[in-house]
Amino acid sequence: MMLSVSPMAPAKSSLEEMLESLRRQDEVDKPKDLPPALPVRPTSKARLPSARRSLPTNFKVDANGVDGAVLSAVKGKEEVKRNENELGVKIVSFGSKKMRKDVNVDSPYNLDAMEEKKGEDLEGKIEVKGGKGNANIGYFINKTLHVWCRLSNGMWGSGTVQSTSGEESIVSLSNGNVIKVSTSQLLPANPGILEGVNDLIQLSYLNEPSVLHNLKSRYSHDMIYSKAGPVLIAVNPFKDVQIYGKDFVTSYREKATDSPHVFAMADNAYNEMMNDGLNQSIIISGESGAGKTETAKFAMQYLASLGGGYGGKECKILRTHCILEAFGNAKTSRNDNSSRFVSSSPLSFAHCSLLKGKLIDIHFTASGKISGANIQTFLLEKSRVVQLVAGERSYHIFYQLCAGASPALRERLNLKMANEYNYLVQSDCLVINGVDDDQKFQKLKVIQKTRF
Numbered sequence: 001m002m003l004s005v006s007p008m009a010p011a012k013s014s015l016e017e018m019l020e021s022l023r024r025q026d027e028v029d030k031p032k033d034l035p036p037a038l039p040v041r042p043t044s045k046a047r048l049p050s051a052r053r054s055l056p057t058n059f060k061v062d063a064n065g066v067d068g069a070v071l072s073a074v075k076g077k078e079e080v081k082r083n084e085n086e087l088g089v090k091i092v093s094f095g096s097k098k099m100r101k102d103v104n105v106d107s108p109y110n111l112d113a114m115e116e117k118k119g120e121d122l123e124g125k126i127e128v129k130g131g132k133g134n135a136n137i138g139y140f141i142n143k144t145l146h147v148w149c150r151l152s153n154g155m156w157g158s159g160t161v162q163s164t165s166g167e168e169s170i171v172s173l174s175n176g177n178v179i180k181v182s183t184s185q186l187l188p189a190n191p192g193i194l195e196g197v198n199d200l201i202q203l204s205y206l207n208e209p210s211v212l213h214n215l216k217s218r219y220s221h222d223m224i225y226s227k228a229g230p231v232l233i234a235v236n237p238f239k240d241v242q243i244y245g246k247d248f249v250t251s252y253r254e255k256a257t258d259s260p261h262v263f264a265m266a267d268n269a270y271n272e273m274m275n276d277g278l279n280q281s282i283i284i285s286g287e288s289g290a291g292k293t294e295t296a297k298f299a300m301q302y303l304a305s306l307g308g309g310y311g312g313k314e315c316k317i318l319r320t321h322c323i324l325e326a327f328g329n330a331k332t333s334r335n336d337n338s339s340r341f342v343s344s345s346p347l348s349f350a351h352c353s354l355l356k357g358k359l360i361d362i363h364f365t366a367s368g369k370i371s372g373a374n375i376q377t378f379l380l381e382k383s384r385v386v387q388l389v390a391g392e393r394s395y396h397i398f399y400q401l402c403a404g405a406s407p408a409l410r411e412r413l414n415l416k417m418a419n420e421y422n423y424l425v426q427s428d429c430l431v432i433n434g435v436d437d438d439q440k441f442q443k444l445k446v447i448q449k450t451r452f
């Protein structure tokens with residue numbers, strides 16, 4: 001599940017709208033078969049080769065931009081010859097042979113040096129043709145560093161390459177198994193020192209197995225949050241992880257910790273709003289059961305603690321969840337408390353908004369106190385009232401009402417038990433494990449009596 005914070009766009013003027021329509025027209029006129037531009041990858045210190053060497057002490061940058069010796073190392077002999085002819089000089093600063101030693105041939109980034117070294121110094125080592133987009137893999141194989149490979153069951157396994165022949169490699173997996181895979185399918189693994197980094201952009205190799213491995217490694221230590229640049233990734237723990245208490249709120253409020261957390265995202269949004277005077281939005285997305293609703297609640301809990309102080313309005317806002325969930329959530333095959341307000345787009349802007357099939361606007365005063373809130377819901381899945389898939393339930397409120405209504409209310413509504421209604425029994429699922437519908441109804445009645 002992903003969370004990102006962004007300032008909300010102010011209303012567009014007609015001029016801006018016109019420019020945008022021209023831009024759109026431009027897009028339409030562009031040739032369709034151009035590949036999409038690749039996103040710019042953020043720079044990270046971790047991307048530098050760990051064994052890089054310093055430049056020689058007498059290294060100079062000449063009028064042509066780079067020293068001749070560097071040219072010889074980087075561009076190869078032929079190009080040096082061409083440069084010599086063009087410039088009418090002999091490039092001799094370090095000598096091509098000598099310079100080859102200065103080039104860090106141990107670096108996986110130095111592909112030219114690798115090419116030179118293959119068949120020369122690496123006698124007896126494996127000769128490798130890396131797959132497309134997988135140019136560093138030769139280095140990993142020769143140095144018997146860890147690589148990732150796709151297993152027959154579709155999962156990723158890590159290990160070291162024992163040998164290669166043609167396009168195939170024999171990989172010795174960490175679990176002791178030995179498998180044969182296509183060399184072009186191998187992906188470099190990150191060094192152990194980068195295991196469990198806070199931010200995925202710190203990884204030297206950003207491939208699918210490395211990202212998944214990092215998230216898994218953090219998750220196994222109950223670190224459910226990780227960052228991917230400005231985006232927060234939350235992995236559903238499906239258990240109480242004890243990271244949302246008051247001490248955590250204080251810690252993020254006082255910036256005593258910088259571990260990725262939904263509180264840090266909410267804090268960031270709040271500070272941006274206060275400092276720049278701009279409305280902020282927190283967009284929470286993910287598949288059903290990923291934890292969007294829970295995450296939104298934690299974000300609101302944090303914002304409420306920052307912006308508290310207007311007659312307990314913040315507490316009332318938090319309590320609205322109970323009502324919304326009773327009428328808008330249901331048990332599905334993926335989530336016992338699935339929000340059935342399906343996909344939506346933001347309709348209005350306010351000071352700080354959380355979007356999740358509903359748009360929750362939280363309004364703040366100039367001094368940063370919560371002054372009110374507005375919740376908009378979209379497209380409730382109405383068909384669920386009359387048609388249920390086996391094992392799923394209709395909206396919680398029906399079961400809660402049947403289980404918890406007082407005798408007076410039962411009589412007034414001519415209410416029967418849940419198993420007496422065809423619409424409710426059709427899916428053969430009347431209760432949710434660990435959920436007491438009666439108790440939920442009593443709680444709902446208390447909240448309903450609160451003046452909002």
Ligand SMILES: Nc1ncnc2c1ncn2[C@@H]1O[C@H](COP(=O)(O)OP(=O)(O)OP(=O)(O)O)[C@@H](O)[C@H]1O
Pocket residue numbers: 236237238239240241286287288289290291292293294295335336337338339340
């Ligand atoms: N941070 C968390 N800590 C503990 N449990 C969590 C957390 N996030 C989610 N869960 C558990 O996962 C369940 C599903 O989460 P949630 O209802 O938030 O998913 P969702 O993404 O909103 O799903 P849907 O799109 O179906 O509404 C919760 O009922 C809760 O048991």
